[in-house]
Amino acid sequence: MMPLLSDVTSCLSSYDPDALPVRDAQRIINDFLEPVRETETVALLSALGRVLAQDIISPISVPAHDNSAMDGFAFRGADLDPAAPTTLAVVGTVYAGRPSNAAPQAGQCVRIMTGGVMPAGCDTVIPQEHCAAISDDSVTIRPGTLATGDNRRFAGEDLMAGRPALEGGRVIGPADLGLLASLGIATIPVTRRLRVAFFSTGDELRSIGEPLDAGCVYDSNRYTLFGMLTRLGCEIIDMGIVRDEPQALEDALRSACASADAIVTSGGVSVGAADYTRQIMAELGDVTFWKIGMRPGRPLAFGRISSDGKSAFLFGLPGNPVAVMVSFYFFARAALLRMMGANAPVEMVKVKSAAAIRKKPGRTEYQRGIMSTDAGGNQTVRITGSQGSGILRSMTEANCMVVLHDEQGNVSAGDMVDIILFSGLM
Template structure:
């Protein structure tokens, strides 16, 4: 694909570079590539204490102001000695001249055939470059210890100054979504505050005359809207600020008003329903009216009707993800398309989701020519290997199947039916859903 900056090109310019571009049957990888090339991160930063920064996107590189560790120190409890005292003999006897504790260094100098009792993390005494573990020694008296020289080499069990992180080096790169370990690393460097990207604002609404919100009466032919609640949960878990605009009725005027309001108040908009080819499905037409549309159908199941583009209102613009209306299709299209796009919009540097290959416990029917996502349960088989089974009926309206599943089975575009025992790609839900 053309890699010129998206800011210099519109969606038509990007899609025009695809030789086999078909907006009504785009391959999964093509759709993901279009999003990746087009989306640009939002501007805006804020300074937070590290206690507030968990899950936020780092806006600038963190440069280490100190060496970690700050001094050569011991990697274990034992005795610090001079490496050149190790000779090719069975036993070596050393004089104990002091003790070094973490936070309380031994201040004297260590001469030949002398050692210092040392604890893990304590600064290495002057002249010492080696630590013998306590279990490889036998104490002769309070002032003398014997060790087996054959178990040790000069420089063993010593952590060097700056070994973990040298002063002036990058400790954490911008774009990282900060984890608990990152907070600990920042604290270890004495850094109390950092600059992060501002939170992403995402507007959501569902479309359909048959939808009712919780608390409303459920007339014949109507259903409760579940999509806004799954979207709210997924977006909240990503650290987004969510603007829930409720249910929008199936008429162009109401949809245009909702899209314009969302566009003027959010960085991205996620709709569910209204992107197929029915007479009352107006989302795609409204996207064309208000902006650019890259595609509106993907060769996948579930989730084939999905639109992506950018709309503008009152001088403001927002990326728009028009997801299908069926509950499972909403979750699938969110996790395999919208999630990574939103992370890019946040300014996060996130690699593709890791897939694992495991054995299928049963036959799975599949025809080539589309990517299929099936709900699966991953567990250990009787042969001691991991195996996966589908959750039963794979209808895109069966939300219970997503609740029961612990992984997604991915059957790739050119792949055919799977025989029992054959390996398939899976994406575990832990940490994702």
């Protein structure tokens, strides 16, 4: 049986929807959501950005044999003379990918190429450029040039057969494709793509290409939402602009329920929004309206709505362009990743603030920042300037978000602050 929002919020001792801390809202969303269970099998070249549905167990060891890490000469480390030059007789050549019957004895060596299988008894490789002398039938090594065991890769050094190669929940990246290919794996199980419907609300909004009447603005939120959802690898359903009219909103929400796992809206959730927004969402499901202790992006609606036996999780974001992006990144993004079954936490790093930052304790602030490296090689961050929630240009100038937590007050120049880099996030 699916839980109710009231069941989840009852776990918080001081739950107040009109003054909800960021961390409490994130916890409620996380506890209320349910991951998608359906999976599918995809070819390796179609797996980039998909979420691995289960652990991948390595069918082979990588590398499969002890092999050389260098072009050089393989021999027994015990032959090295620590006090005088060591001269070894060359008795053969070992190439990568070719079988060899070479079996050097004491005082002998074989020329070996990078990746060549180490002959029985050999445990050390000297790179050819480190040899003191090389002839057609011998090689000389100065004392102290290397130690026993140098430049040998062990079988299974990268990965042992029977061990997990990749863990379920991982978002597949380019290196993962290479690793799976090295194991001979051609297809992998992934969670199906999350279907997300999104639309903007507001009579003042116009689509690109339409005339801009007095008092109207072009709808930018659908484009940023499109970009953010596409980056997450969602299957997206763009429902356009929905007018500030009860039946239009109800029709849009019911239509979204029919085809989507989640719905993301922008606008219509602030204190000044028409009462019908709350009424319709309440009629369609289990939805709550919050005033989050944050800046920008205070209003937020969250819950689950249903229509004709189908349901979808709802994220009602504010209407201001920057507030939409901040609310998405710090509430909706993590939630959608959880629904995908992905393990992709956002990591914060600490850097010095290049200047003072004004901040009131008691709320979380997300300020647009530019991280750079100063003359001393230290990483510092400065905010982009005015932090108004409608200044979308500042998001294009920033390369990180400065996270100022609830308990923090004013920041002085030189203080350490938490930042989240946009690289990998956007």
